[in-house]
Amino acid sequence: xxxxxxxxxxxxxxxxxxxxxxxxxxxxxxxxxxxxxxxxxxxxxxxxxxxxxxxxxxxxxxxxxxxxxxxxxxxxxxxxxxxxxxxxxxxxxxxxxxxxxxxxxxxxxxxxxxxxxxxxxxxxxxxxx
Numbered sequence: 001x002x003x004x005x006x007x008x009x010x011x012x013x014x015x016x017x018x019x020x021x022x023x024x025x026x027x028x029x030x031x032x033x034x035x036x037x038x039x040x041x042x043x044x045x046x047x048x049x050x051x052x053x054x055x056x057x058x059x060x061x062x063x064x065x066x067x068x069x070x071x072x073x074x075x076x077x078x079x080x081x082x083x084x085x086x087x088x089x090x091x092x093x094x095x096x097x098x099x100x101x102x103x104x105x106x107x108x109x110x111x112x113x114x115x116x117x118x119x120x121x122x123x124x125x126x127x128x129x
Contacts, residue, residue: 001051001067007074008040008049010109010122022070026063033059038067079121088114 003011011019023038030036036055043050053060053067083091092099092112102110109122 001053001064001071002048003051003071004075005047005049006078006109006111006120006122007071008051009111010074011051012040013109022067026066029066030059030062033062036060036063074122077122081119081121083117083119085114085117088112088117088119091119 011022019038023036026038027035034056036053036059039052039054041050041052051067051071053063055063090098093101099110099112102108111120112118113120
């Protein structure tokens with residue numbers, strides 16, 4: 001399954017807790033068909049990554065729809081902000097200090113694309129975004 005880098009980073013945030021939880025949830029729902037394993041391919045293509053769904057064919061077939069639905073929920077919850085290029089260094093801060101404060105202690109993923117002047121934010125808890 002092809003996913004954007006922000007979705008990959010979100011799923012791997014907090015030591016991979018989101019992808020581990022998704023794998024657990026999917027495995028609970030597809031009982032009797034075997035287990036599935038979710039992992040990302042090591043070869044990324046630019047701004048895309050490949051999420052691998054491994055397991056028996058029956059389990060993978062059923063799991064694929066659930067995983068795609070979860071990915072769509074992440075995409076739907078992304079907040080994208082276009083900013084002027086002079087704002088980005090202020091957002092990042094000296095040595096990344098400011099952006100680290102934004103990320104620390106929260107279930108928040110913040111991606112900054114300097115070239116495009118774009119900031120993408122994802123939070124598990126909508127109140128934190």
